[in-house]
Amino acid sequence: MNVVSSAPDLANLQRIAIKVFVSADSTITARDVIPVFHRWIQTGAVNGLPIDVANYSHLPTGPCVLLVGHEGHYVLDRTEGRLGVQYNRKQPLEGSLADRLLSVTRHVVRAARLLEADASFSTPVRFLGNEVEIIAQDRLLAPNSDETLVELRPALDPLLTRWSGNTDWTVSRKSDPRAPFRVAAVTKATDTLENVEARLFESNNY
Amino acid sequence: MTWKDLLGERVPTALGREIDTYENQIALKRLGKIDDKVFAETRLRRGAYGQRYDNGQRNDGTGVKPLPFPSNGQTKGPDTIWDAPGMQRIKIPFGGLTTAQMDTLADLAEEYSDGVCHITTRQDVQLHYVHIDDTPSLMRRLAAVGITTREACGNTVRNVTACPIAGVCRDETFDVTPYALASMRFLLGHPDAQDFGRKFKVAFSGCRDHACGLVNMHDFGAIAVTRTTDGVEQRGFEVYIGGGLGAVPHEAKPFESFMSEEEILPTLQAISRVFARLGEKRNRARARVKFLVAQLGVNEFRRLVREERDSLAADERWTAYLNELPRYGEQALKTGRPLEDAGSSAYQTWSRTNVYRQRQPGYAVATVSLPLGDLSSGQLRGLADVARRFVGDTVRATVEQNIVLRWVRESDLPALHSELEALGLARPGAATIADITACPGTDTCKLGIASSRGLAAELERQLAKQIDALEPAVRELRIKISGCFNSCGQHHISDLGFYGVSRHVGGHVVPHFQVVLGGKWVENGGAYGLAIGAIPAKKIPDVVRRITGRFVEERRGSESFYDFTIRIGKRALREMLEDLTTVPPHEVDTAYYSDWGDPREFGIGDMGIGECAGEVVSLTEFDLAGAESQVFEAQLQLEEGDFGHADTLAYGAMLQAAKGLIKTEFVDISDDPDQIVSEFRTRFFDSKVFFDRFAGGKFAQYLFRRHARSDPSDDASATRRLIEEAQLFLEATHACQARLAGQLPAAPPPTSALPPTERPS
Ligand code: SF4
Numbered sequence: 001m002n003v004v005s006s007a008p009d010l011a012n013l014q015r016i017a018i019k020v021f022v023s024a025d026s027t028i029t030a031r032d033v034i035p036v037f038h039r040w041i042q043t044g045a046v047n048g049l050p051i052d053v054a055n056y057s058h059l060p061t062g063p064c065v066l067l068v069g070h071e072g073h074y075v076l077d078r079t080e081g082r083l084g085v086q087y088n089r090k091q092p093l094e095g096s097l098a099d100r101l102l103s104v105t106r107h108v109v110r111a112a113r114l115l116e117a118d119a120s121f122s123t124p125v126r127f128l129g130n131e132v133e134i135i136a137q138d139r140l141l142a143p144n145s146d147e148t149l150v151e152l153r154p155a156l157d158p159l160l161t162r163w164s165g166n167t168d169w170t171v172s173r174k175s176d177p178r179a180p181f182r183v184a185a186v187t188k189a190t191d192t193l194e195n196v197e198a199r200l201f202e203s204n205n206y
Numbered sequence: 207m208t209w210k211d212l213l214g215e216r217v218p219t220a221l222g223r224e225i226d227t228y229e230n231q232i233a234l235k236r237l238g239k240i241d242d243k244v245f246a247e248t249r250l251r252r253g254a255y256g257q258r259y260d261n262g263q264r265n266d267g268t269g270v271k272p273l274p275f276p277s278n279g280q281t282k283g284p285d286t287i288w289d290a291p292g293m294q295r296i297k298i299p300f301g302g303l304t305t306a307q308m309d310t311l312a313d314l315a316e317e318y319s320d321g322v323c324h325i326t327t328r329q330d331v332q333l334h335y336v337h338i339d340d341t342p343s344l345m346r347r348l349a350a351v352g353i354t355t356r357e358a359c360g361n362t363v364r365n366v367t368a369c370p371i372a373g374v375c376r377d378e379t380f381d382v383t384p385y386a387l388a389s390m391r392f393l394l395g396h397p398d399a400q401d402f403g404r405k406f407k408v409a410f411s412g413c414r415d416h417a418c419g420l421v422n423m424h425d426f427g428a429i430a431v432t433r434t435t436d437g438v439e440q441r442g443f444e445v446y447i448g449g450g451l452g453a454v455p456h457e458a459k460p461f462e463s464f465m466s467e468e469e470i471l472p473t474l475q476a477i478s479r480v481f482a483r484l485g486e487k488r489n490r491a492r493a494r495v496k497f498l499v500a501q502l503g504v505n506e507f508r509r510l511v512r513e514e515r516d517s518l519a520a521d522e523r524w525t526a527y528l529n530e531l532p533r534y535g536e537q538a539l540k541t542g543r544p545l546e547d548a549g550s551s552a553y554q555t556w557s558r559t560n561v562y563r564q565r566q567p568g569y570a571v572a573t574v575s576l577p578l579g580d581l582s583s584g585q586l587r588g589l590a591d592v593a594r595r596f597v598g599d600t601v602r603a604t605v606e607q608n609i610v611l612r613w614v615r616e617s618d619l620p621a622l623h624s625e626l627e628a629l630g631l632a633r634p635g636a637a638t639i640a641d642i643t644a645c646p647g648t649d650t651c652k653l654g655i656a657s658s659r660g661l662a663a664e665l666e667r668q669l670a671k672q673i674d675a676l677e678p679a680v681r682e683l684r685i686k687i688s689g690c691f692n693s694c695g696q697h698h699i700s701d702l703g704f705y706g707v708s709r710h711v712g713g714h715v716v717p718h719f720q721v722v723l724g725g726k727w728v729e730n731g732g733a734y735g736l737a738i739g740a741i742p743a744k745k746i747p748d749v750v751r752r753i754t755g756r757f758v759e760e761r762r763g764s765e766s767f768y769d770f771t772i773r774i775g776k777r778a779l780r781e782m783l784e785d786l787t788t789v790p791p792h793e794v795d796t797a798y799y800s801d802w803g804d805p806r807e808f809g810i811g812d813m814g815i816g817e818c819a820g821e822v823v824s825l826t827e828f829d830l831a832g833a834e835s836q837v838f839e840a841q842l843q844l845e846e847g848d849f850g851h852a853d854t855l856a857y858g859a860m861l862q863a864a865k866g867l868i869k870t871e872f873v874d875i876s877d878d879p880d881q882i883v884s885e886f887r888t889r890f891f892d893s894k895v896f897f898d899r900f901a902g903g904k905f906a907q908y909l910f911r912r913h914a915r916s917d918p919s920d921d922a923s924a925t926r927r928l929i930e931e932a933q934l935f936l937e938a939t940h941a942c943q944a945r946l947a948g949q950l951p952a953a954p955p956p957t958s959a960l961p962p963t964e965r966p967s
Contacts, residue, residue, distance in 0.1 A: 006212050015317060035805045042266045051259060051273060051291065054334075054649065055803050056322055058663050060630030062582025063321045068335055070275060070289060073320060079584060090337070137317045140209055178309055178587055180316055 008148040009141045010097050010155070017135040018101075018108045019077060019086035020193065023126040028083065030057030030065045032121050033076045037067040046074065046111055072104075074111050085112045085127070088137060098155040101134070102200070105159060109197050116193060129191035132163065136181040144181040149173045152183065160185055163196055209343040216350040224356060225349065228252055229342040236280065236288075246283030253295040253358030254341050256283060257334060258652050260290035267806030282338050291335040293650060294319075294344060295358040299390040300368035300383055300410075301329030301603035308590035308601070310351045312583040318344050323586050325579040325607045327643055327696050328407070329367050330358065334650050357394060361402040361493075363478075366390040368410040369418035370602040370610050371571055373536060374564040378412025379430035380441060382419075384534045385470060386410045388527040392471050393478070401482040403493030407450070408474070411730055414444070420605060421730040422458050423449045423699060425495040426477060429730070433464055442466045447477070447507065448499030451693035453901075454930045455734050456496035457923070459504040461511075469515075471524040476515035480507070491904040500927075538613040539598035542568020549620035555674070556623055556634040564612070572611045572622055573636035577666060578644055578659050579607030581631070588629040596622050605696075607643055608636060639676065639683045639754075640669035643696060647689025647706060648801065653900055654689030656706025656717040656743055660802030662687050668747055680754045683767055684727045687719070691934055697722050699731035701767045702750060707740050707937055708808075710827075710944045711789045717743040717801040717808045720933075723753075723771045723779060733768065736841050736926075737933055738780045739834070742798050745786040752782055777842055826943055829866025830936065833859040837932045840925075849925040853918035856925070856932035860909045863939040867896070870946055883913045896942050905931075905938035 022028055037053045040046050048071040056063050061081060067074040072089040087108035093100045112127045134156060136142030142152075153171075160169045164187045174182040210217075217225070228248070235245045249255075262273045273290070280288035296311070303311075311331055315323045318340045319333035326332055336344065345355055357363060366386045373381035389408055393399050399406070408426045411419025421427030428443035442464045449458025465473060477495075484502075486493040499507050544567075548554065562571040574589065581589070589609065593601050597613045604610060614622055626632040635641050642665055645651065647658030665685060673681060688695035688705040697703030703722030708715050718740040725735030741749055757770050771779060789798050801808050840855035861879055864886040868875045871889055875882065890896035891906045898905060908931035919925050 006207050009207060034803070038267060038804075038806055042268060049274065049276075052264065053804075054320060055660075055663075056320075056580060056582075058577035058666070059322070059580055059582050059585070062584050066320055068291065068320065070291075073335075075321075079582075139313060139317065140207060140212060178313075179584070180313075 005143050006140055008151045010151045013141045014092045015137040016104045017086050017088040017137055018104045019084045019133040020108055020112050021084040021128045021131055023128050026126045028125045033065050036118055101155055101159050106200050109200055112193055113197050127193045129193045129196045131186045134183045142181045144177050148181050162199055164189055209346050213346055213350045217346050221349040221354055225342055225345045242281055242284045247360055251360035253355035255293040256286045257291055257293045257650050260287055261285045262287050294333045294336045296331040296355055297358040297365045298329055298603055299366050300386045301370050303601050304599050305590040305593050307351045308586050310347055312586040314344050316583045321583050322580050325603045327605050328365050329603045330365050361404055363393040363399050363406045366408045369412050370604040372412050374612050375412055376565045382410035382412050382430050384531055392523055398475055399478040403485045403487040417727045419730055421446050423451050423731045427458050448496040450494050450496040451698050453691045453934055454927055455698050468525050472515055476511045479514050480510050540615045543615050543617040544568055545616040547620055553620045553623045556632055559634050559638055560636040568616055570614050570616050572614050574609045574631050575633040575636040575641055576608050578662055585629050592625050635673050638681050640666055640673050642666050643686040645688045645694035655708055657801040657804055658687040658689040658695055661746055664802045677758045698734040699725045700727055703735050712791055714792050714799050715944055716789050716798055719743055719746050721749055726768050738776050741786050742789050743801055744798050748786055826866040826869050829862050833863035833936055840929050849920045849922055850918040853925045853928055856928045857912045859932045860935045863936050867939055905935050908935050
C-alpha cells in the first residue's frame, strides 16, 4: 500500500467537502435530481459557475449525479451506501479554515434546502438536521490521521455549535488510512435543515 | 509542502524531469510565452485533453449560452479556455495495473476529478473534470507508482494493447505480454517516433480467432505464431499493418506471415521512420498509417520498411528483453485448487458469464464487469484490496472496459464473488449483449453528437433484466456505441453497432443513431460493419429487440449473427426498421427531441423558419433522403460484388446531397455533376459554410476527389471506403443544413479549429 504521509497543514487546505444526509423516511433518485440540476444551470440557482450534469447513477456507490461546477461540484452521493448531498470545493476560498468550512457548509445546506423546496419531486425530500460529514479531499494537506482531526477541531467545533445551537456533538474519524480524511459529526438534538440554514446564514453575508 | 517535496525520490528521475519541464511550460503559457497550438500539443502528449464545453459554450436546453470561466482570456489551446475542466488520459500498457497503482488512481479521481475512474476501449484509464493546474501533481503521483502519461495522446505511439488474459489463455500460441511491454518501453519517447502526422496504435494478440487483441483495427498488429525450423520451435508474429477505425475505417493488411521475435522492435522502428518521413503532415485527416499504406500499396510500403530496417544501426534493446523471457511470468498467490462448492445462486449466475477457466489447472480469471467502464474511487480501492487477498498484485483492464482478476484459485471463486458483491462489483453478464462498450460521447467529448453513454446505460438496463431469458446466441452478441462517426466506441467491429448523428425535423434537431451491421468482434475484429440507416435515439431499444428477435426466429442451425445478417441482407434488415425512422412532431411527443439520460432539448430551433425557407428546406430534405437511399443501395451492390455500380451510387449520393444543399440558395441547379460540384465549391466550400467545426473542409474533399476521377473503381476496399466517405458527406450535409436553419452553432473558421489530435481515441 502506498500511503505517503505528511504532517497536516489545514491552514492551506482548500479541497473541503461537506455532506448532508437524506432522512430515512424520504428519498431522492437520480431520475429526480438530473432535471433539477439542469434547471439550476438554466436559472443560476446556486452560487458560482455551474458547467454540466454528470450522470453516474449506474454506479451502486460513490457519486450518483454531479452538478459539475468551476468552483466546486454539487453531488448526489451514495458513498458507503448513504444517500446525501455533498459539495466538493475545488477552487480556493478566502479566509481562515473556519471561514472556509462555513462557506462550504453554506453551499451544501443551501443546495439541500433547494431540493427540499423543489416542487417537481413526487414526494418531498427531507435532509437530516443533526448529522454532517466533513471530508478533506487532499491527502497532502490533510492525511487521514488523528493528528489532522486534532488540527481540525478548533475550526470545526464553532461550526457545529453554530449549526445546532449547542455543543453536544459526537465527532469521529473514519479510519482507513488510504481513504480521504472523513469526519462524521452527529448531535442528539434533532432539527430541521431549515433551522440549520437560518442559523448558518445569520449575520454574515453569503 | 508540495507533492514534489513529499514524493521526492519515489518519482523516477527521468520522469520527474519531464514533469518539471511540463510544469514550466504551463508557467510559460500562463505568461503568454508559448503559442496556443504548441501548448495544446505539449499537454496532449502528456495525456491532458480538452473536454466538452471548454470553448466556453453550452446548450443548456434553451439555447447555446456562454460559460463565463474566470480565466481572463487565458487559453490552453486554440479555442480552449484555461479554467475549463479537461480529461486526463492515463496510459496503462496492456491494461496491467498493480494494486498500488489502483490505490493511487482512486486517490487522484477523488482529489482532482469527480471520484470516478473510467476504463477506455484501449485499456487506458481516464479521469474527467481535471483542472490543468492540477496535472503536474497528478502526474508526479502516478510516476511514483510507475505510471507515465507521456504520449497518452498527441501524434505519438499510443498505449500498446494486448489480450487481457495473455499468459493464462487456453487458446494462445504464447504469452504476448512481454513483447507488448518491450514495444511500449522501446517506443516511448523514441526519437524516431516523435514526428508523426497522427497517432500510431500497436496491439498484440495471442491468437487469430478471438477478439481480445483486435489486431485488425491497429496501425501495427501482431498475432503470436510459431514455426519449426530444423526441429527447433521458433516464436514469431504474423504482422498486420495499416488498420484503423475512425471516420473511414481500414482493415489491416497482411504485412508479414512470420516475423521473428528478434525483428519486432527493429521493424517497429523502421515503420516509425517511414511513417514520419512519408506520412501526411498537413492534411491530418489523412495522416494515419492506413492512408499511407493505401496510397503506396502494401507491397511498396513493405519494401520501404525493409529497406529502412536494413539501414538501421543495431540497437541492443531490440533483443535485450528476450533474455528475460524464460523468467517472465506471473506468480500465483495461492496454490491452485478446484472448485468444491456450488456456491449461491447469485454466484452461479455470475460465474456463468464472468469466470473463465485458465489454462493452468485450478485457476480462473474473474471479470469485474463495469457499467460503462466506470467505477468509483471507493470501489477501485476496495478492488485493490480484493486483488491483494485473492490474486496478489496485478489486474488488467480490458478493451471491453472491464477489469479482470487472473490467477484466482477456483475454490476461492464463491468467496471472491461475495467480496465483489459487497463492493457493488459483482455484476453478472460480462461479455454478453448486456455488457456494452461506449465511448464518452456527449457526456464529455467535444465531438460527440449523441449520447453513447446514455443509450448504453438504457440498453444495459433493459437487457440485464432479460438476460437469462435470452437465447444463448443472442446473449453472446456484442453491442458497441460511439457518440459520433469517429468510432472510439469501436462500433464497426460489433454485432450491433451504433454511432450518433443528428437529423433536422420540423425546425428541431433530433438525436439519432446510425445502425451498423456486418461487423465481426471475433477474429481480432475480423470484419467491419456498415451503416444501414439512422434511427431516432429513443427507438434504438426497439431496433435491438427487432433484429435479435428476427435472428432467433430465422436462424438456421448454428448460424452466426454475422452470417445471418449477410444472408438476410441489408435491404431486408433496413426494411424491418423503416417504421422506426418516423419522428412524431414536437408538439405530439417531445421525448424524441431529447437524448437518453439528458432531459435538455437536444439542440434548439428558436429561430422561426419562414415559409420560403421552409419550402427550400423541403426540397433539400427530399434530396438528402434520395442521397441516403443511394448510399444504402451502394452498400447492397458492394455486398453483391458489383463494385463499379456501388462506386457510382456512392458518388451519386454525394452529388445529390450537394445538390440539395445548393437548392437552399439556387433552386434551379441542374443535374450536371460539373455544375453541382462547381456551385457547391463556390457557395459552400470556398465560403467555408460547409466546414465542420473540427474537420474543416475534409468531408467536401471526398466529393471533390471522387468527382476528379472519371471512372468508377472496381476495387472492393476502395469502393467500400468511398461508401464510408459518402456516408460522412451526407452527415456533414445534414449538419450544414441544420446550421443554415439556425439549429446548430455556426462552425468557427478553421484557423481556430482544435487540433484533430483532440479526438479522444
Ligand atoms: S470522437 Fe470518439 S469519444 Fe468523441 S463522441 Fe466521437 S467516437 Fe465518441
